[in-house]
Amino acid sequence: MASTISLKAKGNSSKKKVEDRSVIDSVKEWTTWGMKKTKVIAHYGFIPLIIIIGMNSDPKPQLSQLLSPV
Structure with a gap:
């Protein structure tokens, strides 16, 4: 009984990584x-x-005084 592992957790975490990567991009x-x-x-x-x-x-x-270099 202890050897049964749910595979759904792996599938959901990989989708989150892909979504996080697209958000970051x-x-x-x-x-x-x-x-x-x-x-x-x-x-x-x-x-x-x-x-x-x-x-x-x-x-x-005046505008000419502002634009002149002197």
Whole structure:
């Protein structure tokens, strides 16, 4: 009697491993996608952000003064 083992436990645990692996893969995909989008937003949004912050500063410079190197 002690030698009987249920095989259903092995089958369920292997399905859980496959599901866990697919969840991990999908999380990695979404993380990669999100980081790519964040990189693009940061790349194209940095200079306009600096210009907007400069335009709202206390002395109120003109746009030509912000864009000139001097």
